[in-house]
Amino acid sequence: MSEEKIVSRGFTGRRPQGGTKLPPGQYLTHDFPVLSATPTPSIPLDRWEFTLTTETGEVRRWNWTAFRALPSVTITTDIHCVTRWSKFDTAWEGIAIDTLLDGVQSTAKYVMAHSYGGYTTNVPLADLRGGKAWVAFRYGGEELEPEHGGPARLLVPHLYFWKSAKWLNGLTLMTQDEPGFWEQLGYNMYGDPWREQRYTGD
């Protein structure tokens, strides 16, 4: 086990081009790589549904038409994947989580995001409020492609991108934190790229 890094004889490396916008251990890409644990689900819009469930079991539901009737915003943001790529200035359109939470009575501190296909990920509620997170349905001016999470995905760009659950179909408010899919498999409960919180214990 090593506390100090060991110099690799003859390795010079490439210094990242991203400047101060690039979190530690990341490199800049211009592609949009795809990482997911399951096949890409096919979700017809007429069967799409989004539910918001409070810690007391109160449920709000939106079908696609009602969801898209909510006021949306455009977002330009950098994204950072735990597999070490970062992509700058990605352009999205989505609905702020603040909008979905408007009028909801809750003392919950945590949220579990749920997806078609069974994926889950946990995020503190405070990280979804205050204009920091959205349910995104357009990317780069186009409807969000299924392999990038369409019809709609969570977008929490200040955390590693596995927290931005693809194929989102619900948020459940929780009074206690619980691990989601990757979090049960050794990935960090919070996932701050600037503190390089990749795995449990980072």
Place this chain on the structure above:
Amino acid sequence: MAGTAIHGGLVWRTGTLIERHRESATAHTLALDVPGWPGHEAGQHVDVRLTAPDGYSAARSYSIANAAAGNRLELTIEELADGEVSPYLAEMVAPGDPLEIRGPIGGWFVWHPSQTEPVQLVAGGSGIVPLMAMIRTRAKAGNPAPFRLLYSVRSPQSIIYADELRERAEHDADLGVTYAYTRIAPDGWPAPPRRVDAQIVGAAAFAPERKPLCYVCGPTPFVETASNLLIAAGHDAQQIKTERFGPSGGGS
């Protein structure tokens, strides 16, 4: 959807390169001795970290190729011409040199010897590596679960583990290996080279009625295509696990 939790943190360990050999035109296997290695499951990966004299570090993830065996770790690296880390691992690091390793990582895309159902493996290019770890782990455990591998490659020269796969398939009636060639097929191959399609999957894969667990690994477009073909052939999406190497997301 649950798996093996990693308890506590992951530490960087200093391994030593024992040997390196070429597997194909661009792939190299590195065998390492990693004191204190906690063992791993077939399908898991590690982070490898390189550090320059000024303290600058670059780390990438690589799949583990071998069945767990004490402190021995084998990684098969695809050398990317424009990569930062893989050319160093493929060309520069020498036996006896230290390499920093962190892992094992990943508890989803794994096969455990306690599993008994049929297994369909589908590899594109260097996506074979974690699947080879499954084939080797099954053989080492003497597990009788029927395995089939459909392995898509550009040409016969780009096959990784060609000799070992031939040998294993010859001596094991429950291991089937089928190649699909996308650019250049061997002389006398019955079909022109082409990308994996429904006909190839239908001929090579277990029937959906056998309810195989499917592991699909390779570049993103390959994994999208192959997993959609499996679903179209009648396989349950819940029985398909995928691992994608993005255009630059998998390792460079």
